[in-house]
Amino acid sequence: MSKEKKVALVTGGNREIGYELVKQLALTGYKVFLASRDPQKGYEAAQKLQESTLDVSFLLLDVEREENIRQAATMVDELDGRLDVLINNAGVYLDENETLLSMDPSLLKRTMATNFFGVYHVIRSFIPLMERHGYGRIINVSSEYGAISEMSYQGAGAYKLSKLALNGLTRLAATEIKGDIKINAVDPGWVSSDMGGTDFIRK
Known part of the structure; x- marks a missing residue:
């Protein structure tokens, strides 16, 4: 990987976990795209971080x-021609107390979408930017809740x-990914937020 300034993108970056990820990457020296719908x-959110002289x-x-995803990838390509870090943070939690077989199917469709x-x-859409330079972290x-063991409990299907x-x-x-491009999934644990709520109850 070259010594050019590294570029990162965080989806759902305008609030909570996503916002903090954007902030910390920028503080580390990355140029960060704060992605939001x-x-x-x-x-x-981006302007607030810019006021702290963050890129x-x-x-x-x-x-x-x-x-829209393809358009965003094209824009990043035109502006920087590279992407070193991609964090897929955007998500929804629409069915906290719903059982899978009785919920409105639209909840499942929206959640999976x-x-x-x-x-x-x-x-x-974005991995070609990593493949071009032979480096990337996703x-x-x-x-x-994505663990197999969690499927034994009702709710949030x-x-x-x-x-x-x-x-x-x-x-x-x-x-499938080749070269020095790595992909991992992380569980950040419970966070007090609009999605996670303010009261943590563990089974």
């Missing part, structure tokens, strides 16, 4: 829209399936 919130740029990226297919399409933000599928995607992609 909400233009106003994304721009405001952060807002990138419009809705992981549920394939064409963001948490699984969104990650799949983002990787497909990190998929997963959850303990759509979310659990989406993270189980994400873990499978990570393992399969790792067998």
Whole structure:
């Protein structure tokens, strides 16, 4: 890898875990694309970090829209011609108290669209930027709910399936990716947030 400034991209980067990831990468010296599907919130989050003299740029990226993903990849290519770190952080948790077979199927479709297919399409669109330089790190933000053992408990069926599928995607992609490009899934644990809530209850 060359000594040029490294470039990172974080999906769902406008708040909570994503925002902190953007901040820490920028503090480490990366040029960071703060990707968000909400233009106003994304721009405001990036601007706040820019005020701290951090090299952060807002990138419009809705992981549920394939064409938008391709456009975002083209923009990063045109601006920097490289991507060293990709963190797939965007996600939804829509079915906390829903059982899989009784929930509205639209909840499952929406959850899979963001948490699984969104990650799949983002990787497909951005990995050519890594392959061009023979280097890259891809990190998929997963959850303990994606563990096989969690399938023994009712509730959050759509979310659990989406993270189980994400873990499978990570393992399969790792067998296909060549060169010094690595892909891993991480479980950040419970975080007080809009998605995780404010009260932590462990079984």
